[in-house]
Amino acid sequence: MILSIIASLGENNENGKKNNLICYLPKDLKHFREITLGHTIIMGRKTFYSLPNGPLFGRRNIIISRNQNLKIKNAEIYTSLETALSILSELGEIFIIGGNQIYKQTLPIANCLYLTKIHSTFPEADSFFPTINYKEWREVKHEKHPIDEKTPYPISFLKYERIIN
Numbered sequence: 001m002i003l004s005i006i007a008s009l010g011e012n013n014e015n016g017k018k019n020n021l022i023c024y025l026p027k028d029l030k031h032f033r034e035i036t037l038g039h040t041i042i043m044g045r046k047t048f049y050s051l052p053n054g055p056l057f058g059r060r061n062i063i064i065s066r067n068q069n070l071k072i073k074n075a076e077i078y079t080s081l082e083t084a085l086s087i088l089s090e091l092g093e094i095f096i097i098g099g100n101q102i103y104k105q106t107l108p109i110a111n112c113l114y115l116t117k118i119h120s121t122f123p124e125a126d127s128f129f130p131t132i133n134y135k136e137w138r139e140v141k142h143e144k145h146p147i148d149e150k151t152p153y154p155i156s157f158l159k160y161e162r163i164i165n
């Protein structure tokens with residue numbers, strides 16, 4: 001299993017406000033869809049409830065919650081992250097799609113990071129991606145995109161692979 005994290009974040013690691021994204025970037029949502037389509041995605045219960053249309057189409061949706069009574073159509077619920085990861089361990093690449101509680105618990109064991117860096121700051125943010133020790137990671141992709149009519153900030157699509165555990 002390759003455990004990959006995918007996230008978008010501002011210059012101060014901010015990536016959420018009021019259980020929603022810090023900004024709406026169609027180009028980043030398309031990039032997210034292209035990378036995760038056909039794969040298994042794991043998310044925390046709060047991130048699931050932030051999705052506008054429920055489980056994400058074309059992907060196996062796994063939700064982590066301590067609520068043993070939670071049932072959601074077209075999604076699988078696990079009450080622990082460890083259980084989910086051990087059950088899914090035979091799969092190829094699995095994507096952790098947030099939120100920050102789940103990122104924090106999986107960053108130490110992830111093999112790969114797909115980050116969209118939004119080159120701006122968002123002072124109204126109330127949720128932050130955990131601190132990344134870049135010495136543990138090698139950058140393998142760096143794709144810059146300037147501002148355009150639907151993208152109000154410059155963004156970069158970055159990919160890192162772990163070099164140190």
Ligand SMILES: NC(=O)c1ccc[n+]([C@@H]2O[C@H](COP(=O)([O-])OP(=O)(O)OC[C@H]3O[C@@H](n4cnc5c(N)ncnc54)[C@H](OP(=O)(O)O)[C@@H]3O)[C@@H](O)[C@H]2O)c1
Nearest residue numbers: 007008016019020044045046047065066098099100101102
């Ligand atoms: N920009 C991005 O890339 C991105 C991506 C995703 C999310 N976000 C943002 O992140 C924010 C949400 O993140 P968050 O950290 O507040 O919440 P979260 O990680 O999405 O969900 C937290 C919930 O997950 C469950 N959980 C967490 N760890 C668990 C464990 N070890 N075992 C069992 N259940 C566990 C608990 O659910 P129960 O309370 O049900 O037990 C917990 O309340 C939002 O603002 C969202 O928009 C940003």
